[in-house]
Amino acid sequence: MTMELQHSLSFAPPGQNAQPRASAAPGNLRTEPKPVRVVIIAIAITFLSIFVVLPLVVVFAQAFSKGASAYLAALSDPEALAAIRLTLLVAAISVTLNLVFGLIAAWAIAKFDFAGKTFLITLIDLPFSVSPVISGLVFVLLFGAQGFWGPWLQAHNVHVLFAVPGIALATIFVTFPFVARALIPLMQEQGTQEEEAAISLGASGLQTFFRVTLPNIKWGVLYGVLLCNARAMGEFGAVSVVSGHIRGETNTMPLLVEIRYDEYQFVASFAVASLLAMLALITLVAKTILERRLDEEELPREH
Amino acid sequence: MSIEVKNLTKKFGAFAALDGVDVKAADGELLALLGPSGSGKTTLLRIIAGLDWPDAGEVSFDGENALARGAGERQVGFVFQHYALFRHMTVFENVAFGLRVQPRAVRKDEASIRARVKELLDLVQLDWLSNRYPNQLSGGQRQRIALARALAIEPRILLLDEPFGALDAKVRKELRQWLRSLHHKINVTSIFVTHDQEEALEVANRVVVMDKGRIEQVGTPSEVYDSPATAFVHGFIGESIVLPVEVSDGHIRLGDQSLGIAADGASPGASKLFIRRHDMQVGPAGSGVLEGRVAHVRSFGPIQRAEVALIQGHTTIEIDAPRDRELRAGDVIGLKPRRYRIFASPS
Numbered sequence: 140m141t142m143e144l145q146h147s148l149s150f151a152p153p154g155q156n157a158q159p160r161a162s163a164a165p166g167n168l169r170t171e172p173k174p175v176r177v178v179i180i181a182i183a184i185t186f187l188s189i190f191v192v193l194p195l196v197v198v199f200a201q202a203f204s205k206g207a208s209a210y211l212a213a214l215s216d217p218e219a220l221a222a223i224r225l226t227l228l229v230a231a232i233s234v235t236l237n238l239v240f241g242l243i244a245a246w247a248i249a250k251f252d253f254a255g256k257t258f259l260i261t262l263i264d265l266p267f268s269v270s271p272v273i274s275g276l277v278f279v280l281l282f283g284a285q286g287f288w289g290p291w292l293q294a295h296n297v298h299v300l301f302a303v304p305g306i307a308l309a310t311i312f313v314t315f316p317f318v319a320r321a322l323i324p325l326m327q328e329q330g331t332q333e334e335e336a337a338i339s340l341g342a343s344g345l346q347t348f349f350r351v352t353l354p355n356i357k358w359g360v361l362y363g364v365l366l367c368n369a370r371a372m373g374e375f376g377a378v379s380v381v382s383g384h385i386r387g388e389t390n391t392m393p394l395l396v397e398i399r400y401d402e403y404q405f406v407a408s409f410a411v412a413s414l415l416a417m418l419a420l421i422t423l424v425a426k427t428i429l430e431r432r433l434d435e436e437e438l439p440r441e442h
Numbered sequence: 443m444s445i446e447v448k449n450l451t452k453k454f455g456a457f458a459a460l461d462g463v464d465v466k467a468a469d470g471e472l473l474a475l476l477g478p479s480g481s482g483k484t485t486l487l488r489i490i491a492g493l494d495w496p497d498a499g500e501v502s503f504d505g506e507n508a509l510a511r512g513a514g515e516r517q518v519g520f521v522f523q524h525y526a527l528f529r530h531m532t533v534f535e536n537v538a539f540g541l542r543v544q545p546r547a548v549r550k551d552e553a554s555i556r557a558r559v560k561e562l563l564d565l566v567q568l569d570w571l572s573n574r575y576p577n578q579l580s581g582g583q584r585q586r587i588a589l590a591r592a593l594a595i596e597p598r599i600l601l602l603d604e605p606f607g608a609l610d611a612k613v614r615k616e617l618r619q620w621l622r623s624l625h626h627k628i629n630v631t632s633i634f635v636t637h638d639q640e641e642a643l644e645v646a647n648r649v650v651v652m653d654k655g656r657i658e659q660v661g662t663p664s665e666v667y668d669s670p671a672t673a674f675v676h677g678f679i680g681e682s683i684v685l686p687v688e689v690s691d692g693h694i695r696l697g698d699q700s701l702g703i704a705a706d707g708a709s710p711g712a713s714k715l716f717i718r719r720h721d722m723q724v725g726p727a728g729s730g731v732l733e734g735r736v737a738h739v740r741s742f743g744p745i746q747r748a749e750v751a752l753i754q755g756h757t758t759i760e761i762d763a764p765r766d767r768e769l770r771a772g773d774v775i776g777l778k779p780r781r782y783r784i785f786a787s788p789s
Binding site: 338339340341351355 | 491492493512513514515518519520522524526527528529530539540543544591592594595
């Protein structure tokens, strides 16, 4: 046995053979002539500049077009403050609930086998494929005065539509897939063995979840929460349908941006828009960091 | 602690993973569940651990119904095939896990937990790794940490699923001996699953041979090797020559020729003659009951393995002969089985 091993070692080691090929590979990949490369890269950069960077610059330019004091005044206006508060509240509610739902759904899909599992995965993706306006309309049909539960709600003096609950419901619907989508592949890949090990060592269900499952998926959870939050704060279509646009009460930040714009208050409009743009930038940076963490976690794994 | 499994049945859809299985393990025994993949051995182990539930049957520990308790209450140490170490915890925390999750009333204080973990890491000789993470360990080290973690809860029963399956040949051999001596030291009733017959025969006190959800034979390593109860056991354990024969009037016929060996009470009809490779005695042409031409010889260790084209039956067999009588390709030799067994062919 050892003889054989030594023998095969004294022959050309596979590592040395592979190395020249590996270093040659990147060179071979760069076979396109330089002009072609330059043109392709230039097209990509131009496209991104026109469609992403330029609008972003315009948002901030417009917001500060009448100076910093006008900008700050636009943001400290009571209606703007109400919109910011409402957006934060709705985002907090929908992210919290979607975190719980997403964890449960991902857990069910990744750790158990049951009939209708594929159907459930398809359902989770539904909000991605439905136009947000339709998502909002669904809640009007359910909770509106002429809607399915409308008369009962009116009789009991419960306000869902044109109030915070309606906005939260529409936002939850639209942002539902983010947490679940981030967790399902991660949890499927990790399997159930560590949980089984924890249980056989005497851990309770909750101990297993908090000590084993959650630490293993924490970066995935953060990633899902981040994207969910960005979408929840930025959602326009679905919220617009259910909000009723009551000034100072049911306007979220994206809705206020539109209202101010329609009233030709450009500084006020773009000041609020600049906050959303900043949220987007922060999300982008955080997302990049989280993606790096997720990759690092996956690399040293063995199966 | 003794384990008794009675008439255990488990189906996955239409597939019967376990089909009426009875097993007993005495206190302190080291039992091997041996069988090919899909034979139900891992399912049986998981049911004993409480990680799976049977459709019917009983599992009892010391006469007490184990199925009434969940996995966490059975005090069973389980070592998973791929170890299932907690990847985000250090080796130390992995081993300490079972102690830290105990109900507050019985949980040890931090100092005793530390002492106990240290003791276990010393037992598996890996104390120096306590601050590493699982992905920084070799396969053999992970295996031993998984074992230390399972032992932390002072299990009454130790279950190991393919404990050496994912290791390379050399580490495997070392760990086998190590597991046997560890078992001797801690003396906990242990069951391990393996598909490797050599591993089962070398490590276990008794071997349970399984196939297709049923138990084929239970016995000591020498019993299952020397007197296999079924054709499956003979074919699975040790390497066998199998010849299709016909039994009639107390004679054994291969092709159209009688072999002149006793039928040993085998029932008449189409049968299979099983002979261990090393139980074939080699002599000059005409000296045996079978005749063949040596096609190919490889010599290694204490034996030479020859491929022999039999004249009877037009088939080729492999035999293991001692090296004192040199065989060469082209030799015509006579063969006589020293020991053999006949099993009826499934019709």
